[in-house]
Amino acid sequence: MLQLQHVKKSYDKTPVLKDISLDIRDGEIVSILGPSGCGKTTLLNLILGITDADSGSILFDGKDITREPMEKRGFNIVFQDYALFPNLNVYQNITYGLRNKPEISTSEEVDELVELLGLEEHLRKRIDQLSGGQKQRVALARTMVMKPKILLLDEPLSALDGVIKESIKERIKTIAKEYHLTTIIVTHDPEEALTLSDRVLIVNEGMISQYDKPCEIIHKPKNSFVKTFILNQLEIKRNNIYSLFEDTVAANGMAF
Numbered sequence: 001m002l003q004l005q006h007v008k009k010s011y012d013k014t015p016v017l018k019d020i021s022l023d024i025r026d027g028e029i030v031s032i033l034g035p036s037g038c039g040k041t042t043l044l045n046l047i048l049g050i051t052d053a054d055s056g057s058i059l060f061d062g063k064d065i066t067r068e069p070m071e072k073r074g075f076n077i078v079f080q081d082y083a084l085f086p087n088l089n090v091y092q093n094i095t096y097g098l099r100n101k102p103e104i105s106t107s108e109e110v111d112e113l114v115e116l117l118g119l120e121e122h123l124r125k126r127i128d129q130l131s132g133g134q135k136q137r138v139a140l141a142r143t144m145v146m147k148p149k150i151l152l153l154d155e156p157l158s159a160l161d162g163v164i165k166e167s168i169k170e171r172i173k174t175i176a177k178e179y180h181l182t183t184i185i186v187t188h189d190p191e192e193a194l195t196l197s198d199r200v201l202i203v204n205e206g207m208i209s210q211y212d213k214p215c216e217i218i219h220k221p222k223n224s225f226v227k228t229f230i231l232n233q234l235e236i237k238r239n240n241i242y243s244l245f246e247d248t249v250a251a252n253g254m255a256f
């Protein structure tokens with residue numbers, strides 16, 4: 001279990017994370033959701049170990065890792081821009097981290113991941129020959145072969161559209177369940193957070209607004225921020241779709 005206890009972080013005396021306490025259970029998918037500048041990336045970086053907290057503690061399986069550097073924590077992140085190596089092919093990218101640590105994954109385990117992510121036919125391709133969704137899957141495979149204790153994903157779906165988005169979403173869910181892997185996702189999209197996660201952490205101005213299962217957030221929003229920011233956005237999306245239908249129905253002289 002990952003635990004944050006009263007974590008605080010300021011930049012230039014401006015508080016960015018004000019008092020964050022939360023538990024994330026093993027194998028759980030948790031989304032960190034909130035508006036731009038609310039502190040999502042800072043929180044992700046604190047968990048990853050590339051930013052230090054000013055105060056408070058971070059514990060993993062009961063052990064205090066607050067001052068442990070990133071390499072020792074054994075967590076791993078897929079960045080928003082995938083950060084793949086353009087001079088290496090897909091297979092070389094996936095197995096890059098194993099060059100110095102081949103004992104981490106066997107070739108059968110690599111093959112299993114390649115199959116799970118549907119990358120068999122792309123292994124010899126260069127990175128610039130791939131679509132956005134394929135790049136995302138390569139980045140996921142490259143991170144997963146290193147068997148991270150926690151998988152962190154920074155806006156994994158924001159560069160993808162429609163059907164591809166849904167397919168990556170399903171693959172992330174499958175990986176988390178299959179490997180019982182704690183997965184933490186940063187997003188600003190309520191629909192993404194609510195459909196992908198076991199629990200959603202809603203952050204506003206460096207504080208936790210609500211931390212709950214998606215159905216609790218939908219049916220029992222805890223405060224006006226959750227209601228207005230999250231639910232209004234979903235309502236707007238829904239209304240846009242309905243008004244599109246209404247226009248089509250009216251244009252065809254049908255009853256709605």
Ligand SMILES: Nc1ncnc2c1ncn2[C@@H]1O[C@H](COP(=O)(O)OP(=O)(O)OP(=O)(O)O)[C@@H](O)[C@H]1O
Nearest residue numbers: 011012016034035036037038039040041042043188
């Ligand atoms: N290294 C830094 N130095 C100074 N200020 C920073 C630094 N990193 C972040 N900030 C500030 O901290 C606040 C939170 O930033 P953060 O990137 O965590 O927000 P976010 O929720 O991830 O935003 P976005 O969705 O736009 O990426 C912002 O006001 C930002 O300007």
